[in-house]
Amino acid sequence: MRVDRLFTDVRLATMAPHRPGLGAIEDGALATRDGRIAWVGPRAEAPAFTARETIRGEGRWLTPGLIDCHTHLVWAGDRAAEFERRLEGATYEEIAREGGGILSTVRATRAASRAELVRAALPRLDALLADGITTVEVKSGYGLEPASEYRQLETAAALAAERPVRIEATFLGAHTLPPEFANDRAGYLRLLCETMIPEVARRRLASAVDAFCEQIAFTPEETRAVFEAARAHGLPVKLHADQLSDTGGAALAASFGALSADHLEYTNAEGVAAMARAGTVAVLLPGAFYTLRETQLPPVESFRRAAVPMAVATDCNPGTSPLLSLLLAMNMAATLFRLTVVECLLGVTRHAAKALGLADDRGTLEPGKRADLALWSIERPAELVYTIGGRPLHARWVGA
Amino acid sequence: MRVDRLFTDVRLATMAPHRPGLGAIEDGALATRDGRIAWVGPRAEAPAFTARETIRGEGRWLTPGLIDCHTHLVWAGDRAAEFERRLEGATYEEIAREGGGILSTVRATRAASRAELVRAALPRLDALLADGITTVEVKSGYGLEPASEYRQLETAAALAAERPVRIEATFLGAHTLPPEFANDRAGYLRLLCETMIPEVARRRLASAVDAFCEQIAFTPEETRAVFEAARAHGLPVKLHADQLSDTGGAALAASFGALSADHLEYTNAEGVAAMARAGTVAVLLPGAFYTLRETQLPPVESFRRAAVPMAVATDCNPGTSPLLSLLLAMNMAATLFRLTVVECLLGVTRHAAKALGLADDRGTLEPGKRADLALWSIERPAELVYTIGGRPLHARWVGA
Numbered sequence A, B: 001m002r003v004d005r006l007f008t009d010v011r012l013a014t015m016a017p018h019r020p021g022l023g024a025i026e027d028g029a030l031a032t033r034d035g036r037i038a039w040v041g042p043r044a045e046a047p048a049f050t051a052r053e054t055i056r057g058e059g060r061w062l063t064p065g066l067i068d069c070h071t072h073l074v075w076a077g078d079r080a081a082e083f084e085r086r087l088e089g090a091t092y093e094e095i096a097r098e099g100g101g102i103l104s105t106v107r108a109t110r111a112a113s114r115a116e117l118v119r120a121a122l123p124r125l126d127a128l129l130a131d132g133i134t135t136v137e138v139k140s141g142y143g144l145e146p147a148s149e150y151r152q153l154e155t156a157a158a159l160a161a162e163r164p165v166r167i168e169a170t171f172l173g174a175h176t177l178p179p180e181f182a183n184d185r186a187g188y189l190r191l192l193c194e195t196m197i198p199e200v201a202r203r204r205l206a207s208a209v210d211a212f213c214e215q216i217a218f219t220p221e222e223t224r225a226v227f228e229a230a231r232a233h234g235l236p237v238k239l240h241a242d243q244l245s246d247t248g249g250a251a252l253a254a255s256f257g258a259l260s261a262d263h264l265e266y267t268n269a270e271g272v273a274a275m276a277r278a279g280t281v282a283v284l285l286p287g288a289f290y291t292l293r294e295t296q297l298p299p300v301e302s303f304r305r306a307a308v309p310m311a312v313a314t315d316c317n318p319g320t321s322p323l324l325s326l327l328l329a330m331n332m333a334a335t336l337f338r339l340t341v342v343e344c345l346l347g348v349t350r351h352a353a354k355a356l357g358l359a360d361d362r363g364t365l366e367p368g369k370r371a372d373l374a375l376w377s378i379e380r381p382a383e384l385v386y387t388i389g390g391r392p393l394h395a396r397w398v399g400a
Helices: A080-087 A092-097 A102-111 A114-129 A146-162 A185-202 A220-232 A249-255 A269-278 A286-291 A300-305 A326-337 A341-347 A350-355 B080-087 B092-097 B102-111 B114-129 B146-162 B185-202 B220-232 B249-255 B269-278 B286-291 B300-305 B326-337 B341-347 B350-355
Strands: A002-013 A024-033 A036-042 A050-056 A061-064 A066-068 A133-139 A166-174 A208-213 A238-241 A260-263 A281-284 A310-312 A373-376 A393-397 B002-013 B024-033 B036-042 B050-056 B061-064 B066-068 B133-139 B166-174 B208-213 B238-241 B260-263 B281-284 B310-312 B373-376 B393-397
Touching: A002 A036, A002 A373, A061 A066, A066 A326, A066 A350, A080 A092, A080 B341, A102 A146, A114 A133, A114 A146, A133 A146, A133 A393, A146 A166, A146 A185, A166 A185, A166 A220, A185 A220, A208 A220, A220 A249, A238 A249, A249 A260, A249 A269, A269 A300, A281 A350, A286 A326, A300 A310, A310 A326, A310 A341, A310 A350, A326 A341, A341 A350, A341 B080, B002 B036, B002 B373, B061 B066, B066 B326, B066 B350, B080 B092, B102 B146, B114 B133, B114 B146, B133 B146, B133 B393, B146 B166, B146 B185, B166 B185, B166 B220, B185 B220, B208 B220, B220 B249, B238 B249, B249 B260, B249 B269, B269 B300, B281 B350, B286 B326, B300 B310, B310 B326, B310 B341, B310 B350, B326 B341, B341 B350
Parallel strands: A002 A050, A002 A061, A066 A133, A133 A166, A166 A208, A208 A238, A238 A260, A260 A281, A281 A310, B002 B050, B002 B061, B066 B133, B133 B166, B166 B208, B208 B238, B238 B260, B260 B281, B281 B310
Antiparallel strands: A002 A024, A024 A036, A061 A373, A373 A393, B002 B024, B024 B036, B061 B373, B373 B393
């Protein structure tokens, strides 16, 4: 069998659904051709390969490249000073009066050129990639006006030219109300639904539409309008749902067949059941839970019982989750939310791919899937969840 | 002025006590000679230097190399599987019956050669160093018998030959009762006080003696005996104090003029006052707090009011804090314990040095101090605390 790359002397965590747990193969081999997996299985069962390159793993673990399925990676400005002020006792109101909060990120992001946005995002992207990530979802939502939103999405796409990584851009114009529409919610909704979503779809700037449904953001009715516009333009939806209160967001997302509902600390039983019926992925974001010192836990046991697939992501953003490590997000999901090791690892591979509508394309080591791979210097996959702030990655391939 | 290395075009966080906050100098210079700082100050005030090497920081921040003043870095064996089992619902009793827990680390560490212990510790050390650490304290305490304890301490010292780093070894024979003394506490105390501490002192295997004073470990009376032996042999003491319950550990440590008392979640007002009088540093270990999902916060506001210096460390250990990032320990100290940015940064520099009895030797950028330095790609020091899982280190020098 003629192949491009042959990985041998590796232990495989295939994450494939037809095998239990991690789908482990203790003495495995994997061959790639044209950027996709051509063969994978026990070395003893491998056919004879003719490979351009052979990579001997020396017993290391090979997994699918990790997928961070919820980030706000592209922004300008600096919220570290605000973090410092808050620890010194400043209230949210004082921070806001001083020009801080999300609107300071919006101002700085609007003012930044695409090149400046790329320059600001690259160190963050590099930190993520150093943890074995090969796909990063990136949302807009700090522009909140057409040109700035498009520029944020274009910047996200441009990152893939700077580093070996796949980017999935998501349009989150419905992130918060821009200041110039503070007294005209309906006007911003029209701008979103009649101008921005159609343009994003026409120019293929994003592969999904997201919204923040919350008392401090958009109402369920407003979210519905955004989702209807997305549907009309052929874009799947996702939702920041039930993070700070129970707005019925999970059920709303499910009613639109959303790819995912994200956060979900306050999701109720009806929401869980609706997500199960719709096949909507529950994206858990423990970095925000940790940073906000939230105490309300997402209904993990209900998701388990209802067989709702759970993903885990960094939610990387400057305000509520300045988290640049998906391995650490897994540790937080285990420590704070009590996800098992298998759930954590599925949450950054197979289930994360599903949260992006890419379940058939990546997230497992199976023939036909993209050859996006991570090779780890570990003795067992549990170490990827157990160790906090370690650096276990040996190497990473995007389309090996 | 003839110097070895000149650092220029740098912003300095000197951490020096005669300046407020971080002792920042916006446009600074620093010169080294014979491994120590020869001159530091505003560039505008610098004398003419003749330097063997000039390092231009391009506006980056230069700080003292960070000091991790509480770790258990040297161990053998694997507790990731136990972590996995616990998440799957196994109880501590089941884990213990299966041979897990701290005694599994003791068994594996006893069985390991010095070379095996070095090999196991190096990836952990490398992760720490990648965060800008230049001094690491390493405790014994997984040998619990003379030869194994000495081997752990020798291994710690040997790490300094493998990497550019300074190691401070601490003897923690009083970590837990070894199984062979389960019915003879007095016998183990005699072994500690009459054999091990004298030998550690004679061979200069450690620069301090530590103990774990807790209901599950050693009583205050037993701890006192250990401290008296340490005093008799000229070794300063430290204490794992009041982590899980109020045993009066902080006051006990202070009564022996301890360099530090560590953990301190349950420390009472009397303990805080005694520490203040004795000049004992409060070493906060938020990694263990986080991993154990502890809810009792250490009395930070009391330490502040009493002017007890606070340090922050990883507590890196396989059971309760598998944490390999001191930057992350700072973020946890801020997020979970509400330390300010300045307190966090003092806690891994000046106060961490004091916790090791090295306040005169390192931990600040002042003339005469060791030229242990970290150069950071950041716009403001707060980013070192704010960002979670980032990789901001640009370069690091030990004795520049």
